[in-house]
Amino acid sequence: MEQHSAPTPTSVPQPPQSLAHWVIKTARPREMIDWYGRVFGASVVHEDKQIAFLTWDHESHRLALIKVPRFLRLLFPFSxxxxxxxxxxxxxxxxxxxxxxxxxxxxxxxxxxxxxxxxxxxxxxxxxxxxxxxxxxxxxxxxxxxxxxxxxxxxxxxxxxxxxxxxxxxxxxxxxxxxxxxxxxxxxxxxxxxxxxxxxxxxxxxxxxxx
The missing domain is CATH 3.30.720.110 (Signal recognition particle alu RNA binding heterodimer, srp9/1)
Structure with a gap:
């Protein structure tokens, strides 16, 4: 059986190796899916009434769109x-x-x-x-x-x-x-x-x- 030494505590920062994904709350999911499809070549790997996952490379999902009520589009200028x-x-x-x-x-x-x-x-x-x-x-x-x-x-x-x-x-x-x-x-x-x-x-x- 292979033996592994226990990790040694360290004070050295351990930053992540890469950005996995980002998440956007949106009241215009269809427009967003279309835009990221054209700009990034993104495809939808999962979508339901609440969320959509998009990816364009090896990552399972690079972008998640959380669907919020349409009336919040009135706040678009504020964003x-x-x-x-x-x-x-x-x-x-x-x-x-x-x-x-x-x-x-x-x-x-x-x-x-x-x-x-x-x-x-x-x-x-x-x-x-x-x-x-x-x-x-x-x-x-x-x-x-x-x-x-x-x-x-x-x-x-x-x-x-x-x-x-x-x-x-x-x-x-x-x-x-x-x-x-x-x-x-x-x-x-x-x-x-x-x-x-x-x-x-x-x-x-x-x-x-x-x-």
């Missing part, structure tokens, strides 16, 4: 306001490189799904989308090859001057990529600004003073 001032702002999901991020942008645009915000943050190039309930999802790719290189960028005067980044034009990035420009060049700050337009820096911040 977006709440995101802006309190609680979770968005979820970020990473692509391994710029090309699939742009190809997915192009695919979704043909279906009428476009980012609410496209920006080169400096550390990442990011496209933000909102599902029918206003949940914001960031599709991103890393601009630097390693976490160490990103950390070095955080320490630069450039990042201190503009910690939010510069708005970018996904169509222009895709045009340049197809014309042969390297992804490394396109991930630079300002590389997504079409000639003849002014790079728009974002230095937005909300500060709440404690009374």
């Amino acid at each position: 977006r306001f709440r995101r802006k001032v309190y609680g979770i702002d968005h979820l970020a999901l990473t692509y391994d490189s710029l090309e699939p991020l742009l190809l997915n942008y192009e695919r979704l645009k043909k279906m009428g799904i476009t980012p609410v915000w496209s920006i080169n943050h400096g550390p990442t190039t990011s496209f933000y989308y909102e599902d029918p309930d206003g949940t914001r999802l960031e599709f991103q790719t890393e601009n630097f090859p390693t976490a160490e290189a990103t950390a070095e960028f955080f320490a630069t005067p450039e990042f201190a001057e503009n910690p939010i980044g510069i708005n970018t034009d996904p169509d222009y990035l895709l045009e340049r990529l197809r014309a042969g420009t390297s992804a490394t060049e396109l991930l630079r700050l300002g590389a997504g600004t079409r000639p003849g337009t002014k790079p728009r820096a974002n230095k937005r911040a909300i500060t709440f003073k404690t009374l």
Whole structure:
């Protein structure tokens, strides 16, 4: 019989290895199922009167939709306001490189799904989308090859001057990529600004003073 030693107590943090799923309460389940089906290729693996489980990869379910009464749709505008001032702002999901991020942008645009915000943050190039309930999802790719290189960028005067980044034009990035420009060049700050337009820096911040 195989013997196993008892786990040794530790003070070292033991973070989870990955994000398993997220859960959204919604009064518009059909719209949400359709949107995640188009954006993620999600399929429904279980659905009843109370909940729906969706997945698009090896996980048994990546997203759960809890169905709430339809009258709560009247609170939809408030849900977006709440995101802006309190609680979770968005979820970020990473692509391994710029090309699939742009190809997915192009695919979704043909279906009428476009980012609410496209920006080169400096550390990442990011496209933000909102599902029918206003949940914001960031599709991103890393601009630097390693976490160490990103950390070095955080320490630069450039990042201190503009910690939010510069708005970018996904169509222009895709045009340049197809014309042969390297992804490394396109991930630079300002590389997504079409000639003849002014790079728009974002230095937005909300500060709440404690009374």
